[in-house]
Amino acid sequence: MTSRNLIVGLIAAIVIVAVGATAGFLIGSGEAPTQTESRSEAKVGFKAGYSASYDRAFRRTRVKATSVGIKRGTREGLRSGQKLGAQRGGDEVESQLAAIAAQQAEEARLAAEAEAAERQANCGAPLFVGGYCPTDAEVEQENAAESMCGNGQSPEATAAGVEC
DSSP states (O other): OOHHHHHHHHHHHHHHHHHHHHHHHHHHHHHSOOHHHHHHHHHHHHHHHHHHHHHHHHHHHHHHHHHHHHHHHHHHHHHHHHHHHHHHHHHHHHHHHHHHHHHHHHHHHHHHHHHHHHHHHTTTOTTSOTTOOOOHHHHHHHHHHHHHTTTSSOHHHHHHTOOO
16 A cells, blocks of 8 residues: 555545544434423423422421421420429428428417416416516426425435435
8 A cells, every 4th residue: 555545545534534423413413402491301300200209208207307306395395394393393392381480480479478478477486586487387396396305305306306
């Protein structure tokens, strides 16, 4: 082969490749959709896929959300209930303590009034310093001591802790 045949063969090959590429481009571009057609088909595909998967996705999401909501609601409800219970329990304790304190104060007042009345009734009792008003128990103790000490220190007086 001469160089001329080689150049002619090479030019023929280039022409064949160029014709094939042009024919392929023309065939391919005739089949390819335009941008408008692509967008339109994408919208149709999206709507079809969305409607087909919506119910299934909604059910899955609802089940998961319900499960998470139950757990969170239980936890928050427990926390809120404990807080409210502690508050109400504390209020109840304070109320009960106030009632007990009021009852004890009333009992102490009544006891003081009773002792004052008892002492008033015993003012001027014999064997006590003038102006001193003893209780009934003090009067009984002095009377018992007087009777025990009539003849000096008796065993009864010693047993009772009375010094004659």
